[in-house]
Amino acid sequence: MSDRSIVGLMGVIAGVLLCLVVGLLVLAAGTGARPGFANPGPPVGAVIEAAVTEEYVNRAFMQNVPAGGNAAWSLEEGRVDIQAGNRVQFTARVGSPVGRLIVKGTVSIAVQNEKLALHVAEARLGTLPLTGLLKPFLPALEVQVNDEANRQLSARMAQAKVRLLGVASDETRLRFYLAGQ
Amino acid sequence: MAAPRRANNERLWPAGCLGLILGIAISVCGLAALIALAASGGSLPALPAERPPEDLAITVQEAYLQQALAQNLPALPSGLASDIMLDLQAGNRLLFSGKLGSSLPGLALKGDVSGVVHLDARDGKLVISFSDLKVLGFALPAIGNTLANELTAGLNQRIDEQLTAGLGSDARLVGVTTDERQMILQVRWLP
Numbered sequence: 001m002s003d004r005s006i007v008g009l010m011g012v013i014a015g016v017l018l019c020l021v022v023g024l025l026v027l028a029a030g031t032g033a034r035p036g037f038a039n040p041g042p043p044v045g046a047v048i049e050a051a052v053t054e055e056y057v058n059r060a061f062m063q064n065v066p067a068g069g070n071a072a073w074s075l076e077e078g079r080v081d082i083q084a085g086n087r088v089q090f091t092a093r094v095g096s097p098v099g100r101l102i103v104k105g106t107v108s109i110a111v112q113n114e115k116l117a118l119h120v121a122e123a124r125l126g127t128l129p130l131t132g133l134l135k136p137f138l139p140a141l142e143v144q145v146n147d148e149a150n151r152q153l154s155a156r157m158a159q160a161k162v163r164l165l166g167v168a169s170d171e172t173r174l175r176f177y178l179a180g181q
Numbered sequence: 182m183a184a185p186r187r188a189n190n191e192r193l194w195p196a197g198c199l200g201l202i203l204g205i206a207i208s209v210c211g212l213a214a215l216i217a218l219a220a221s222g223g224s225l226p227a228l229p230a231e232r233p234p235e236d237l238a239i240t241v242q243e244a245y246l247q248q249a250l251a252q253n254l255p256a257l258p259s260g261l262a263s264d265i266m267l268d269l270q271a272g273n274r275l276l277f278s279g280k281l282g283s284s285l286p287g288l289a290l291k292g293d294v295s296g297v298v299h300l301d302a303r304d305g306k307l308v309i310s311f312s313d314l315k316v317l318g319f320a321l322p323a324i325g326n327t328l329a330n331e332l333t334a335g336l337n338q339r340i341d342e343q344l345t346a347g348l349g350s351d352a353r354l355v356g357v358t359t360d361e362r363q364m365i366l367q368v369r370w371l372p
Contacts, residue, residue: 003193004192004193004196005196007193007196007197007200008196008197008199008200008203009200010197010200011196011197011198011199011200011201011202011203011204012200012201012203012204012207013200013204014200014201014204015200015201015202015203015204015205015206015207015208016204016205016207016208017204018201018204018205018208019204019205019208019209019212020208023208023212047241047242047244047245047248048239048240048241048242048245049238049239049240050237050238050239050240051237051238051239051240052236052237053233053235053236053237055228055232055233055236056236056237056370058228059236059372077225078225079225079226079228081226091225091226092225093225098213102224102225125216126216128216156346156347156348156349157347159346159347160343160346160347160348161252161343162347172233173238179245180245180248180249180252
């Protein structure tokens with residue numbers, strides 16, 4: 001084997017090792033800490049409880065998915081699984097240039113200052129953790145989701161003359177606690 | 182002696198760099214393939230097998246009904262009744278009592294009024310009706326019916342407006358139940 005081949009081979013090994021280290025660092029950054037979930041009861045002063053079923057949330061989720069068209073990335077199908085402890089798990093099949101990918105995640109739901117506060121507690125691309133990468137790469141994602149959710153909710157609540165005090169969940173329903181304005 | 186070695190080293194550098202780039206390219210392709218493989222695995226969980234009877238269940242405490250009534254009564258066309266108190270009962274019944282201050286044509290009335298409100302879900306809407314209306318402790322059909330008709334029309338319209346405003350025009354009320362403390366409205370949205 002010539003010197004040139006040996007040096008080239010060493011270069012290949014160095015490149016592979018470099019990618020391996022970078023990949024592991026990215027993977028470690030993506031893992032993030034699994035948050036604990038609280039399950040608060042009805043807040044004081046709540047006089048109305050609106051319990052939305054998981055079946056309806058799934059229906060609404062798919063009805064509101066924008067048509068993919070010819071876009072390289074498109075949401076093809078999704079499921080929402082409401083769980084006890086103010087959390088919602090989502091699983092979505094996304095069409096991409098490299099094929100169909102499965103995106104999974106958990107969103108925690110709380111109420112702060114009479115507004116919904118949604119937080120992506122966990123996100124995965126298949127089995128690969130992405131949670132820690134969301135903030136640096138998609139910093140506006142949570143803000144946009146929260147803004148849209150609160151815009152729709154506040155429009156409805158203003159018309160019904162109620163305000164949001166709290167939220168809780170069990171295995172099949174999301175329960176919103178409301179009071180008169 | 183040193184000069185040929187330096188020349189040899191300089192010849193090897195491009196090979197090393199090429200190897201490094203090749204190594205990175207191989208790793209990136211491998212990682213992309215692994216990511217695609219890992220991300221495409223798994224399936225979507227199945228939807229709940231049974232469809233619940235409602236999409237949304239709204240549980241309203243008696244206290245809120247009282248508050249809502251106090252806010253909405255002045256908006257009613259009658260202006261007949263005031264100081265209305267409500268008492269939820271099982272069986273979709275709502276007892277009410279209050280003060281009557283009416284000036285029907287040729288007849289001025291003041292006194293207590295009481296009755297029963299019946300709640301029902303019909304054609305996707307909450308429909309209320311009155312029975313056992315008593316004025317000054319007597320069942321007075323003429324006055325009672327006038328009061329009931331006016332209250333029924335005003336309240337049904339008001340309730341329909343509120344439900345449509347809060348839930349959208351696609352919402353249909355599919356059931357209503359009451360117990361001593363609360364009223365539960367079952368709502369379904371059109372698909």
